Amino acid sequence: MPDVRLTTPSYLVLGIIDTLGEATPYDVKVEAARxxxxxxxxxxxxxxxxxxxxxxxxxxxxxxQTSGRNRRLMKLTETGREALSAWLADPSFVPVExxxxxxxxxxxxxxxxxxxxxxxxxxxxxxxxxxxxxxxxGPLLTRGQREALEFGIRYERMMLDFWQWVEQRDA
Numbered sequence: 001m002p003d004v005r006l007t008t009p010s011y012l013v014l015g016i017i018d019t020l021g022e023a024t025p026y027d028v029k030v031e032a033a034r035x036x037x038x039x040x041x042x043x044x045x046x047x048x049x050x051x052x053x054x055x056x057x058x059x060x061x062x063x064x065q066t067s068g069r070n071r072r073l074m075k076l077t078e079t080g081r082e083a084l085s086a087w088l089a090d091p092s093f094v095p096v097e098x099x100x101x102x103x104x105x106x107x108x109x110x111x112x113x114x115x116x117x118x119x120x121x122x123x124x125x126x127x128x129x130x131x132x133x134x135x136x137x138g139p140l141l142t143r144g145q146r147e148a149l150e151f152g153i154r155y156e157r158m159m160l161d162f163w164q165w166v167e168q169r170d171a
Contacts, residue, residue, distance in 0.1 A: 006083060120167065
């Protein structure tokens with residue numbers, strides 16, 4: 001069994017498959033888009049590549065369905081379950097990489113009077129979506145899921161405050 005270097009995307013795939021019990025790469029892609037995409041985006045091609053790496057590394061088992069579309073159904077192996085558990089138990093800190101396009105544009109000289117109103121409106125829309133989600137399904141979420149949603153709410157509030165500040169400085 002090859003030694004596989006596990007990355008955050010690896011753990012994302014392991015976590016989703018663990019949550020679902022078993023899944024195809026497509027199921028992982030759909031579940032990632034439905035759940036964690038607001039705070040952890042992962043390109044579709046990377047989902048498939050991670051699944052292949054984790055199967056090759058013995059962290060996932062794979063069964064090909066013999067009927068229909070010959071789909072690959074994957075489950076965590078004991079090694080995969082242990083790796084996911086160890087990662088979840090590790091409290092180490094990794095600094096955030098915001099990757100906010102608007103901030104990068106500011107850095108390189110974009111006009112704040114043009115940029116700020118659009119950024120403010122988009123972040124307000126995201127905040128409203130998160131707040132609506134919290135109201136609609138908040139009580140159904142696990143504690144960790146609710147806390148991740150709260151992060152999104154607080155992040156968007158902070159971004160609204162920031163873009164309002166930028167706009168006021170430009171006035």
